[in-house]
Amino acid sequence: MSAEDRTATAAAIAESVRNGKRLAQDVTTAALARARHVDEKEKLNVFLQRADKQAAEFAGRLGAPLERSAHHPLLGVPFAAKDNIAVTGLQVSCGSRILDGYVSPYTATVIDRLRDAGAVLIGKTNLDEFAMGSSTEFSAFGPTRNPIAPDRVPGGSSGGSAAAVAAGVVPIALGSETGGSVRQPAAFCGIVGVKPTYGRVSRHGLVAFGSSLDQIGVFATTVTDAAMTLRAIAGRDDLDATSADVPVPDYMMAEASSLEGIVVGRPAEYFPAELDARIAALCDRAFDRMRSLGAEVRDVTLPHTAMAIPVYYVVAPAEASSNLARFDGVRYGLRVAGDGLRGMYEATRSRGFGPEVTRRILLGTYVLSAGYYDAYYRKAMQVRTLIAGDFRRVFDSGVHVLFTPTTPTPAFPFGSRSDPYEMYLSDIFTCTANLAGIPAMSQPIGRVDGLPAGGQLMAAHFDEARMFSVASALERGLGAEAHA
Amino acid sequence: MDPGAKAAAAAVTVDDVRHVAMLARLGVSDERARALTRDLNAILEHMAVLARVDTTGIDETAAKADGGMRLRDESAPCVQLASKPEAFAPEMRHGFFIVPRLSSHEDVSA
Numbered sequence: 071m072s073a074e075d076r077t078a079t080a081a082a083i084a085e086s087v088r089n090g091k092r093l094a095q096d097v098t099t100a101a102l103a104r105a106r107h108v109d110e111k112e113k114l115n116v117f118l119q120r121a122d123k124q125a126a127e128f129a130g131r132l133g134a135p136l137e138r139s140a141h142h143p144l145l146g147v148p149f150a151a152k153d154n155i156a157v158t159g160l161q162v163s164c165g166s167r168i169l170d171g172y173v174s175p176y177t178a179t180v181i182d183r184l185r186d187a188g189a190v191l192i193g194k195t196n197l198d199e200f201a202m203g204s205s206t207e208f209s210a211f212g213p214t215r216n217p218i219a220p221d222r223v224p225g226g227s228s229g230g231s232a233a234a235v236a237a238g239v240v241p242i243a244l245g246s247e248t249g250g251s252v253r254q255p256a257a258f259c260g261i262v263g264v265k266p267t268y269g270r271v272s273r274h275g276l277v278a279f280g281s282s283l284d285q286i287g288v289f290a291t292t293v294t295d296a297a298m299t300l301r302a303i304a305g306r307d308d309l310d311a312t313s314a315d316v317p318v319p320d321y322m323m324a325e326a327s328s329l330e331g332i333v334v335g336r337p338a339e340y341f342p343a344e345l346d347a348r349i350a351a352l353c354d355r356a357f358d359r360m361r362s363l364g365a366e367v368r369d370v371t372l373p374h375t376a377m378a379i380p381v382y383y384v385v386a387p388a389e390a391s392s393n394l395a396r397f398d399g400v401r402y403g404l405r406v407a408g409d410g411l412r413g414m415y416e417a418t419r420s421r422g423f424g425p426e427v428t429r430r431i432l433l434g435t436y437v438l439s440a441g442y443y444d445a446y447y448r449k450a451m452q453v454r455t456l457i458a459g460d461f462r463r464v465f466d467s468g469v470h471v472l473f474t475p476t477t478p479t480p481a482f483p484f485g486s487r488s489d490p491y492e493m494y495l496s497d498i499f500t501c502t503a504n505l506a507g508i509p510a511m512s513q514p515i516g517r518v519d520g521l522p523a524g525g526q527l528m529a530a531h532f533d534e535a536r537m538f539s540v541a542s543a544l545e546r547g548l549g550a551e552a553h554a
Numbered sequence: 555m556d557p558g559a560k561a562a563a564a565a566v567t568v569d570d571v572r573h574v575a576m577l578a579r580l581g582v583s584d585e586r587a588r589a590l591t592r593d594l595n596a597i598l599e600h601m602a603v604l605a606r607v608d609t610t611g612i613d614e615t616a617a618k619a620d621g622g623m624r625l626r627d628e629s630a631p632c633v634q635l636a637s638k639p640e641a642f643a644p645e646m647r648h649g650f651f652i653v654p655r656l657s658s659h660e661d662v663s664a
Contacts, residue, residue, distance in 0.1 A: 158636045172642055175635035274633075309633065311626050380601045391578060398579065400651050405644035407654075408581075414654050416581035428580060429593055432571065435578040436594065449604050451614035456607070458616070491597055 076104070076238030080147040080295040083241060084188065087132070087146030094146030098129035098190050101148035104239045105193055114215045116233045118153045119161050120193040129190050142188030143298055149184060150234040150243040153194040154201055155286070156275040157181050164277050165199045165209035168422025169403045178275020179310065180244060180286050180303045187302040192240065195230025199424045200394065201246055201279045203227045204254055204496035205487065208426045213484060218260055219521055222481040225255030225496075228289070232259040235289045242299045243289040248280045249382050250476075250500025252287035253512035257476035257524025260514045260553060262296045262541075264288045265500075267532045268507035269314030271300070272307030280389040281312075283382075283504045293513060293541045297321035300534065316532050324539040327546055330364035333469045334540070339375035340474035340499055349475050349523050352516040356473065356525050359547035360540070370469060372460040375502060377453045382501040383494055384437050384450035390427075391434030397422065429490060458506040465530040471540050474499055476512040476524030499526060509534045513541050514552040522553070566594045 078086075086092040102122055108114045125148070132146055151157065154164045156174035163169045181191060198208040206214040206229025216224040217237035224233045228245025232255035235243050245252040247265040256263025265287045276286055286303070290296035304318040336357065341350060357367050399405035399418030408417035423431065437446035464472065476499060487493040503510035508531055515525035525544070529537040545552065568584075571591045575582045582590065645652040 173637070175637045175642065176633050308626055308631050374607070377604060377607060380604050383597065384601060384604070395579075399644060400653055401639065402642045402644075411654050411656050412579065415579040419579055420581040423580070428582075429590065431578050431580060432574050432590055433594055433597060435574045436566065436570070436598075439574060439577065445605070446598075446601060448614055449607075449609060450601075452609035452612040453604055453607050455612050455614065455616045456609070489596070490593060491600055494597075 078241060079292050080144055080241040080290065080298060081292075083147050084143060084145045088142075092146065094129040094132040094190065095126065097146050098125050098148055098192065101192050101240055104237075105234070108217070108237045108239055112217075112220070112237070114217060114220065114233055114237060115212050116195055116214055116230050116237065116239065117150070117193040118163055118165070118196050118211055118230070121157070121160055121191055124159065125190050125192045128185065132188060132190070144184065144242075144302060145188035147189045147242060148192045148240045149189045150193050150195050150231055150240045151181060151191060152197050152228050152231050152243075152245045154197060154246060154277040155181065155194075155244060156277070157191065157194070160194055162194070162277065163211070164201070165197045165211060166422060166424065166427070167210045167404060168397050168419070170210070172403050176275065179272035179307045181275065183303045184244075184299070189242070189302070195228070195234055195243065197230055198227035199427050200277070200390070201227040201248060201251055202390065202426050202430055204250070204493055205482075206230065206255075207484060208424060210424055216259060216481050219481060222483050222521070223258065225258035225481060227251040228287070229255050231289050232256055232261060232263065235259070235261050235291060241291055242295055245287050245289055246276055246279075247285050247287045247504060248283045248386055249504050250497040252289065253476050253500050253510060253524065253526060254496060256289055256512040258481035258522065260517075260522030262290045262293055262511065262513045263524075264296050264300055264511040264534075265503060265509060266300060266304065266534060267314070267509045269312055270304050270316070270509070270532065270534065272303075272305075272310040272313045274307055274309035278393040280386040281393060282389060283386060285504070293538060293545045294322070294325065296511070297324065297538045314532070319535045321535055321538045324535040325542045326539040327543055328364050329360055329540060329543050332365045332471070332540060334360050334365045334367050335370040335464055335469035335472040336367055337370050337372045337375070337464075337472055337474060339372050345475065346479055346518065348518040349478070349480070352518070352523050353473070353475050353525060355551070356515045356544060356548065360473070360544060363543050363547050365540075368469060370464050370467075370472070372457075372464065372502070374453065374456045374460050378457055378502045378505060379494055379498055381450045381453050381457065381505060382497065383433070384446050385454060385505070387430040387434030388438050388447050389434070391431045391438065394423075394427070394431055426490070454505050457502060461502075461506045461508055461528070461530075470529070470536055472528040474526045474528070476500065476526040480518045480521035480523055503528050507531060509537055511537060511541060513545060515548065516551060517554060566591055566598065
């Protein structure tokens, strides 16, 4: 992209293409050139595959006058997608050797919907293998670097998509969330990341990890772009029986500059004494801004928050151990010869899966195995109900949104989280929303020693409109301070 | 033993890891099994707090969003594939996926 495009929003690009000031082909060509640059020159390792040919052909079709209509809110806007989302004719590796070279024979609904809105897919981005990780260090194809601080991780598991937006390759990108894999990298890279309500977005074409938790999410540089993108992909899809038949409001109408009448909850459990004081101070500043815009800030409690990580790391690996059983060397992907059928299964899966995926499959199989199901899995699911109940009580009490830090620390250096559980704690403020199924988002609220910090908003089920409304007001209230 | 107490008391052994790896169809070396045993014990130690939560009468499937999800008709839409399985399957013949033979009866009962 040109220097101008690197800071251009999706809304601005679409407007310039719609009114004929720019050609979609030119915007696409520039984005692809920028994608090559960040990987070949800056060595960020953002893309696992660029879609040069598909992107050029699609952008060429957008040049026809018939296509340049208001029905395409993202007309000519380049975007990237995490490489666990299927696109016909492109690989879907999930960052794993077991799917290395596998080309998808069908396209995910979210991709079709963004293309229907006029957006142009330019490539597939790096991720922790099968979306299991919080740093993108667990990709079989090498780690992605944080564009803001290349010696540090971009977060994960959707680190490639976050880096693509933060590096100015694309203004919007798709990721996926199971425990915070959009919001955490958004916070680490200084951009906006949204996890919709469970069921809000079709998962047809998303490679499953934890089916009761997974949701496709959105990265953008502004709240408006994130809202536009979610609006384009949300809604019932008959190809995904778990997608909800709930009307999708026009989130663009939710932009607000005043927060009069809004009650913002401050859950005590998300502000522990050991929280980085600098992040706590940035949150306090955000609360002050929201107060000055008319919001009431109310102290609340979510008493089962401390149980979220133990619950998550029982439920998610259990579901993963089941979902990843399909990668067995029979129908697609890697096959490694072994002694008989079982030997082939074991050789294929052992060679194909990396260390973190292996660890989680074993953990998940263990907690589901005879004698341990009740003690671990059933117990975790019951505590999950209590966690969801905490949120329900708070929202039923008149609180409209909750505001918290997105992560306990800014982006950490590569290799600094060698203990698995220490890495898991990166998700401590985010996985609760996945367990409860509520919408949540991260937005920039300032910097700590030059590193971005994110503030998290959470709302009641299907109340993304209110969440965007508050986020939009806070974005305006913070102004340039959000990146300072 | 109460399930919660069992979880708190449980310590994963190398044999447990080998058994679970067999269930998950994962081949692990002895060295890897020992490392995974340490990992799983360290992780599960943090799960012990769950046993202390009173979950009497708590539903285990009630965490989801209310409403909105409906069962679709039996006639689910068919996803058209852009390429046939032969294009991506490791081995196919006459429309069937080909796999190695079971090497012994032990495999059947495992």
